[in-house]
Amino acid sequence: MEKKEHIISILVYNKPDVLARIAGTLGGKGYNIESLCVNTTTSYEISKIVMTTVGNQATVTRIENQLRRFVDVIQVDDLTNIESIHREMILVRLNITSDKKDQIKKAIDTYKWKVLLLSDSYVVLEITGDKPQIDFALARLEPLGIADITRTGIVALQLED
């Protein structure tokens, strides 16, 4: 069976050890979590975890079933199989040096990157997009000299109920 990336959305009770339980079990069973995003929902009692893992359908079904066994897990959906929208975000700091200054300015104008902070010595950009868009941006940012970068896990939203 074909291995591919699966985006799994998990609703959980916002308990102190719920993430440890999920991460521990998946790790213990040899499944890798490739990316992870967690925060509370509109209710503080309930959190949503969006994680991505790579595997064939059978493996991913096993992971989902494992997750459903947890007392604190409310709902598990594999968004790969339903229509959904995906986003990642990067925060990136570019150091402004005299030789790169014009290049950086041009790139920001061309790609319409959002400038969060600007000083004489650095610029901080916020870029969101789906995975190909982020990868595209990273390829353009690389030659400009990335001083520091943070990339979030994938967040995803399903488009059908």
Place this chain on the structure above:
Amino acid sequence: MKLKGTQILLKILEEENVEIIFGYPGGTVLDIYDCLYHSKLKHILVRHEQGAVHAADGYARATGKVGVCLVTSGPGATNTVTGIATANMDSIPIVVFTGQVPTGLIGNDAFQECDITGITRPCTKHNFLVRNIEELAATIKEAFHIARTGRPGPVLVDLPKNVMAEEIEYDPANIKIRNYEVFHKPAPKKMAQVFEMLFHAKKPLIMTGGGVILGKASLELTQLAQKYQIPVTGTLMGLGSFPGTDQLWQGMLGMHGTYYANMAVSHCDLLIAVGVRFDDRVTGTIETFASNAQIIQIDIDPSSINKNVVVDLPIIGETKATLKDLMKFLADHNYAPVPAQRKAWLAQIAEWKEKVPLTYCQNGKIIKPQYVIQKLHEVTKGDVIITTEVGQNQMWTAQFFSFDKPNTFISSGGLGTMGFGLPAAIGVKCAFPDKQVVDIAGDGSIQMNIQELATAAQYKINVKIVILNNGYLGMVRQWQELFYEKRYSYTDMTYAPDFVKLAEAYGIVGLRATKPEEVEAVLKEGLDMNKPVLMDFTVSREECVYPMVRPGASISEMTLDREITN
């Protein structure tokens, strides 16, 4: 009414109809023990915390109720881990209360502190650290609810000392617990599919497992098999879920399964698996397991479906309700097997059984371990609850003792925990003081929790212990004989205590048989005494458990026997 944490704990235990606690006191649970001092709740003081968990586990397996233990923090808590993992692998409902250092000290490496919820996270169904008195009552209630519902399992509740000493208004009506469980009622469409598959099957076989016992579905399973004349095999955990003396019973399947059960699985065209998880000891090579059959799997836990064996028709649901629905559907639609077909199938299995019956050879002056087990069945007429240790003693018991009723074979299946049998027997006997309870042990495993003889002696818990003493770690030695050219690396246990004297030292009775003709008399004498009795049987040293499926082989390829020269 204002109550202390300790009082709330004991109050809820009473509300949950807890009859007995297996425990061991220590620093962080002193307040709870002080409260117990005035309580009517029965408490059994074990001699090691592992024994407490196995005893609670044995109690739960025999009664179907939740077993309870109470231990202190740190080493008291870590000593429970093997017991908890044992219960977890076999889905046994127990609640383990551990003491914890005061909340202000958690994380400071305080004396006897350990992160027991962290340690037991992978081997509990769920666990809790109670962080304040407000959550105490609901947490304890929830622990019992989680342990016993759905696919049962162990739940640990960690109780910091200061939380238990605080006071709060207690009102049982105000306790709200989350209902986490989704109960699946199988769709009628699935029943129609089963009907269709059964209708077309010429060689159906039922495989029964621990889920049938846990789900209290033995009656329904037995009715299904008997009404439609479907032969039955079972996993280790399924023993007793179908009468072992019934004609349709083919014995256990798998690594040490009967020849005919393994042949039946390999040749059947429809396998109805109920409450099993297709453990590797059962399936042998996955690729060839039941390779001629369509497989129906009925299980309460979706994570058990398609985990090891890919099945044709998964049905997620409680075993009892599902089998009831199935029986009704089959009756409503007038299902009946084709008599000639069913006769031919049963005749085929009977032929396999005649060709290679389950057997051993009791000749000469040395006691064969299987002979002791058969004699035990004869003497007790099977009216007994058996616990076992793990290894050859366990496999011979599974093979040669016919279990007719559920909850009468109490054994550590999934984890395979040596030292389980004695404390489990103590737990069983506490639940059924009027029943004969026998631990079938090896000389290796009995030493792993031998200290619990003191518990049996102190409370006059009249368990009987049958040691099949071959002076080896028998099953490991068997593998060394078969797969490591008889290099018996550290499996010789000849240096052991004199078990009869040891029994006497603990204040219980010790008996010994060294010749076949003494076996029956020793068993009768030991079983008749109204005292805990340890019976030491000196048995054939290098007897092997057969049939045996070599690791990595198909279950249809069995090693049946070897030349026995003694």
